[in-house]
Amino acid sequence: MTAAVTLPSAPPRRTPTVRQTLRAYRAMGRAAFRSLVAYQTSFLFGLLATTLAAVAMLYLWRSVLAAGRVNGFDWPAMKAYLLVAFVAGSLVSSYVDYRMAGRIQQGDVAMDLVRPVDYQRSRLAEALGFGGYELGTGLVVAAAAAALFGGVPAPAHRSLGAFAVSAVLVLPLRFGIVYISALVVFWTRNYVGVQSARIALITLFSGSLVPLSFFPGWLQGLAAALPFAGMASTPALLYIGRLTGADAWRDVGVQAAWTVGLWWLGRAMWRGASRQLTVHGG
Amino acid sequence: MRRNLWLYRRCLGAQLRATLEYEGDFWIMSVAALLTQGMGIVFLWAIFRAIPQINGWRFWDVVLIYSLVALTEGIAVLLAQGAWSMAVTVNLGGLDTILVRPYSPLLQVLSSQIGMNGLGNLALGGSLFVAALLHVGVAWSPGRIATAAFVLAFAPLVKIGLNVLTNCSAFWLKTPWSMFPFAFHTLGELARYPISIYGVVVRVILSVVLPYAFMSYFPATAVLSLGSSSWLGVLTPVAAVWCLLLGRWAFRRGLLRYESAGS
Numbered sequence: 442m443t444a445a446v447t448l449p450s451a452p453p454r455r456t457p458t459v460r461q462t463l464r465a466y467r468a469m470g471r472a473a474f475r476s477l478v479a480y481q482t483s484f485l486f487g488l489l490a491t492t493l494a495a496v497a498m499l500y501l502w503r504s505v506l507a508a509g510r511v512n513g514f515d516w517p518a519m520k521a522y523l524l525v526a527f528v529a530g531s532l533v534s535s536y537v538d539y540r541m542a543g544r545i546q547q548g549d550v551a552m553d554l555v556r557p558v559d560y561q562r563s564r565l566a567e568a569l570g571f572g573g574y575e576l577g578t579g580l581v582v583a584a585a586a587a588a589l590f591g592g593v594p595a596p597a598h599r600s601l602g603a604f605a606v607s608a609v610l611v612l613p614l615r616f617g618i619v620y621i622s623a624l625v626v627f628w629t630r631n632y633v634g635v636q637s638a639r640i641a642l643i644t645l646f647s648g649s650l651v652p653l654s655f656f657p658g659w660l661q662g663l664a665a666a667l668p669f670a671g672m673a674s675t676p677a678l679l680y681i682g683r684l685t686g687a688d689a690w691r692d693v694g695v696q697a698a699w700t701v702g703l704w705w706l707g708r709a710m711w712r713g714a715s716r717q718l719t720v721h722g723g
Numbered sequence: 724m725r726r727n728l729w730l731y732r733r734c735l736g737a738q739l740r741a742t743l744e745y746e747g748d749f750w751i752m753s754v755a756a757l758l759t760q761g762m763g764i765v766f767l768w769a770i771f772r773a774i775p776q777i778n779g780w781r782f783w784d785v786v787l788i789y790s791l792v793a794l795t796e797g798i799a800v801l802l803a804q805g806a807w808s809m810a811v812t813v814n815l816g817g818l819d820t821i822l823v824r825p826y827s828p829l830l831q832v833l834s835s836q837i838g839m840n841g842l843g844n845l846a847l848g849g850s851l852f853v854a855a856l857l858h859v860g861v862a863w864s865p866g867r868i869a870t871a872a873f874v875l876a877f878a879p880l881v882k883i884g885l886n887v888l889t890n891c892s893a894f895w896l897k898t899p900w901s902m903f904p905f906a907f908h909t910l911g912e913l914a915r916y917p918i919s920i921y922g923v924v925v926r927v928i929l930s931v932v933l934p935y936a937f938m939s940y941f942p943a944t945a946v947l948s949l950g951s952s953s954w955l956g957v958l959t960p961v962a963a964v965w966c967l968l969l970g971r972w973a974f975r976r977g978l979l980r981y982e983s984a985g986s
Contacts, residue, residue: 486902490909496925497913502768511773577744634751634840641758645765655769685980 443670473570526673538623542632597682617703646672671696734834756843793848800838815982884966894977911935
């Protein structure tokens with residue numbers, strides 16, 4: 442016996458309006474935020490780990506600067522520098538690339554390919570959702586650490602505007618690097634190694650442990666040519682007022698240029714990567 | 724005892740063969756380990772360019788401590804990386820298989836993985852260690868060499884014991900992630916620097932509560948006769964045995980709570 446199956450006639454395909462698309466991204470961001478809150482124990486232990494590392498740095502620098510100023514940094518300025526770098530570093534903390542890499546390795550990314558939303562923008566929406574929680578907890582930890590180590594000076598007045606712009610750029614810039622390093626998994630199929638290599642590079646060349654001016658000239662030149670300075674050094678130096686006037690805006694400009702450049706590099710890589718995809722099984 | 728060691732070697736050997744199937748991963752992980760440890764050295768070097776010493780410790784003294792952390796990590800990762808698989812094993816009920824085999828469950832867990840970043844850590848840690856020993860400028864009497872060899876042989880066991888202890892949290896937390904022990908692993912990395920830089924609370928934690936300082940700082944003080952309490956370094960074997968016993972105790976307590984995964 443055969444039954445006639447009548448398929449409902451498919452509605453004519455149309456591109457979603459801008460408002461519909463924005464609503465989709467907002468929903469993704471919200472879902473990301475909620476997933477972080479739902480599993481926050483694990484996230485908070487992760488935060489504890491980075492906090493301990495930051496506390497170690499504060500103690501180390503306190504001993505280094507105990508005798509007085511080094512390279513123009515005194516202890517209060519260094520405290521502020523390290524804590525701004527810590528908060529900046531707590532954004533886009535591996536959740537975005539952990540998920541992406543998992544879906545690439547498992548082949549689930551095939552589902553993302555058929556969705557009617559842009560892949561990169563969707564991941565950015567999630568990064569913003571995670572970021573809300575990461576920023577909140579990062580600020581709380583930084584405030585507690587500041588209290589423990591006897592307070593930090595307020596941001597410098599002279600460079601407040603540049604600092605604000607630079608601070609806003611940190612998340613999209615970090616997203617650019619994290620997104621690219623997650624796409625590398627398409628080729629390497631290894632995530633842990635790529636991730637720890639990325640973290641090592643960012644930690645050193647963003648100046649989050651030691652201000653870049655402590656490096657010898659050639660290493661400073663290398664750091665200046667890389668995109669990492671905008672992830673910690675630039676906002677932290679602006680906060681403590683070591684970067685002012687034209688220099689300040691030049692560095693913020695470099696930061697913005699890298700943010701845009703990495704975004705487009707990520708787009709180009711995604712086009713190549715999705716051709717590289719192997720999905721096993723059926 | 725001999726059977727245990729033989730089985731342990733066989734288990735690790737099987738893991739090693741399985742691991743070497745993924746040659747690309749091996750190289751990526753080794754390069755990542757080199758980058759991570761190298762980053763830490765560049766950081767120290769940048770600081771010591773600006774100042775000659777921290778609390779009486781010069782650059783190569785600190786490199787010695789740092790290299791011991793890298794070496795310890797390399798050894799722990801090669802010989803007992805399985806501790807880090809406990810979260811997943813417990814969460815998915817994988818201990819069922821382990822419990823029915825006629826071999827110590829703890830040793831089975833420990834030998835169930837080999838970390839591919841181990842060789843990278845050993846290579847860099849080893850070179851730094853040798854370079855540091857050549858530069859620290861102590862007089863190498865036979866007594867000092869014997870002390871150094873004795874103390875350093877036990878240092879990695881401190882880390883392995885504490886890895887087991889912290890990873891046993893899996894029996895209580897029951898999540899498939901190892902974030903909780905990882906936080907303590909980061910705490911252990913505070914032992915990369917002379918612990919005299921820390922406040923009293925941190926120092927007590929690192930030397931008594933969870934004695935991570937016995938994998939690097941205290942052995943280094945014994946080798947260099949530096950710091951106010953260099954005799955403490957000789958206690959490294961005691962700390963190692965204590966940490967291993969703590970780990971075994973926690974694992975046994977955990978097994979009593981283990982209730983498989985249902986389904």
